[in-house]
Amino acid sequence: MTAKNILWAHTITNIQENILVGLARYKFLTSSQMLSLNVGTKHYPYLWKQLVSLRDRNKPLVQCHNFPAPNPRKGRVESMYFLTKEGKRQILQNGFMSSEETIKIPIGKTIAYKDYFHRKYTIDFQIQLDTWANENNKTVEFFDTYFDKTGNNRTGKNLRAKTRIDFTGNDFFIPDGVFKVDDQFFLFEMYNGKDTGRVIEQLHKHAEALTYRYTHKTYNLDTKKAYKTILLFEFLLAKNALLQRIQNEPSFEFIRPYFLAKSLEELHQESFVLWMDLEGVSKKII
DNA sequence: GCAGCGACCATACACCAAGC
């Protein structure tokens, strides 16, 4: 078998630098998400060429997982790319980023994700948030997700989601995202499917965490200040159904304004800044 | 059940332009 000819095998092009920095920020990216990040080309085949170079070189800087059918609807879905340890090392060595802590890299052996679309949509939201923040002079201080982990399962046996919020006793819940924009704190939930009953059930956890200040305690927030929770729905119908049902939930009587909802379609087609609170009032995210 | 089709993604190759 002849050795594969790897383009740019001993160098990192500008596009590849942008890909590496993107992966360090978002942990996982599909090729279409990389294109939306303006990595330096708008042409899918050329991006792929750059990815192959990073993936197939002697010491790979990225790896990818392929998904024959995670939740098949329309044939094959995009692969998800992520950094290798060598990729992280090269980012630091070449000065693409200076802080090791801000480089996201999967811990341990990554397995096939059953939550492919949920994960992809969560990253889509983060990309839109960053784009909006960059265009409006805002700073996203951090964005942790439920698939970011802390600890380890080999020696410490303490691997847990970074966004986990503990209640009293052994009770806890894991929001899909936690982030801060210009000193304002947010939780984030991505709701796939149309099961509004499940959404209501989970929102009660949010109500409890907000009302009893469990989130404040975990993230060391000022207990006099409330934070907002972003609810992103895969389907507009699900969002509308929730808005109706939540009106009859007494435990939400005083906290409906602290939840902001939108559908994926609205996220991609409308202004990012405008959201709808659970009383049906249009509000700016900040 | 199965063939045909369309949608979508991965991959490959030909080609172009600019800079050195």
Added chain:
DNA sequence: GCTTGGTGTATGGTCGCTGC
């Protein structure tokens, strides 16, 4: 002329859908 960075287009694989 070579390298780098990029585009255009074709092909192949996988999967869901549809009609017979």
